Amino acid sequence: xxxxxxxxxxxxxxxxxxxxxxxxxxxxxxxxxxxxxxxxxxxxxxxxxxxxxxxxxxxxxxxxxxxxxxxxxxxxxxxxxxxxxxxxxxxxxxxxxxxxxxxxxxxxxxxxxxxxxxxxxxxxxxxxxxxxxxxxxxxxxxxxxxxxxxxxxxxxxxxxxxxxxxxxxxxxxxxxxxxxxxxxxxxxxxxxxxxxxxxxxxxxxxxxxxxxxxxxxxxxxxxxxxxxxxxxxxxxxxxxxxxxxxxxxxxxxxxxxxxxxxxxxxxxxxxxxxxxxxx
Numbered sequence: 001x002x003x004x005x006x007x008x009x010x011x012x013x014x015x016x017x018x019x020x021x022x023x024x025x026x027x028x029x030x031x032x033x034x035x036x037x038x039x040x041x042x043x044x045x046x047x048x049x050x051x052x053x054x055x056x057x058x059x060x061x062x063x064x065x066x067x068x069x070x071x072x073x074x075x076x077x078x079x080x081x082x083x084x085x086x087x088x089x090x091x092x093x094x095x096x097x098x099x100x101x102x103x104x105x106x107x108x109x110x111x112x113x114x115x116x117x118x119x120x121x122x123x124x125x126x127x128x129x130x131x132x133x134x135x136x137x138x139x140x141x142x143x144x145x146x147x148x149x150x151x152x153x154x155x156x157x158x159x160x161x162x163x164x165x166x167x168x169x170x171x172x173x174x175x176x177x178x179x180x181x182x183x184x185x186x187x188x189x190x191x192x193x194x195x196x197x198x199x200x201x202x203x204x205x206x207x208x209x210x211x212x213x214x215x216x217x218x219x220x221x222x223x224x225x226x227x228x229x230x231x232x233x234x235x236x237x238x239x240x241x242x243x244x245x246x247x248x249x250x251x252x253x254x255x256x257x258x259x260x261x262x263x264x265x266x267x268x269x270x271x272x273x274x275x276x277x278x279x
Contacts, residue, residue, distance in 0.1 A: 082115030124263030151186035
């Protein structure tokens, strides 16, 4: 039954996804934003003690991780450092990307390599989130904050996946820098398994029942604009909030925020120093 069931699910999701993309301009800006992040990071690393060249590899789109590694090898790279743009580690996201990273490298040739698993508490990353929250308050007034993270099947956490604890670690670091009333919810679930709760749409109903009239959404596990922010939050959840009598605002995505780029630079330099690659 797996093949026909998989076909049915993929067909249903394809129609839903196609509609979502049509509402945000016909496609995701994730590649364009990632390219801009790569350029900014490479430029910021230009004053470092060794030469860094930044290549982009996507897990499920082009350029693939395999293509990125081949480009780096063709360029003459002597070492490769994998940097996931997921701040929080999960076997389903960073773990999957790093597994592919290692597979491709080992299939090509012997080359020194390493990777960065997570950076959920990087001070510059935290400051960037604090900055966009403050800007949200400046634009719309101070209000409760809803941290909306990408969901995971609950069994991942029960099996030891650190994702949830790292999400909470980021929120803890933020609340040590800024006084806010906050809530945590999870979005983008799919399939019949039990996912992390509460879902973002459930949380909106819950907050409406408590008399909340305004909410500032912070997409905590996303650093770039894509369908989860531009469609799910800006369109789907905003429509739900409107029906519930809640004004929903969203902070700006970090994208190429200078503090984010500074954070990525620090992460790369620190790891290179730890590996003694800067000599």
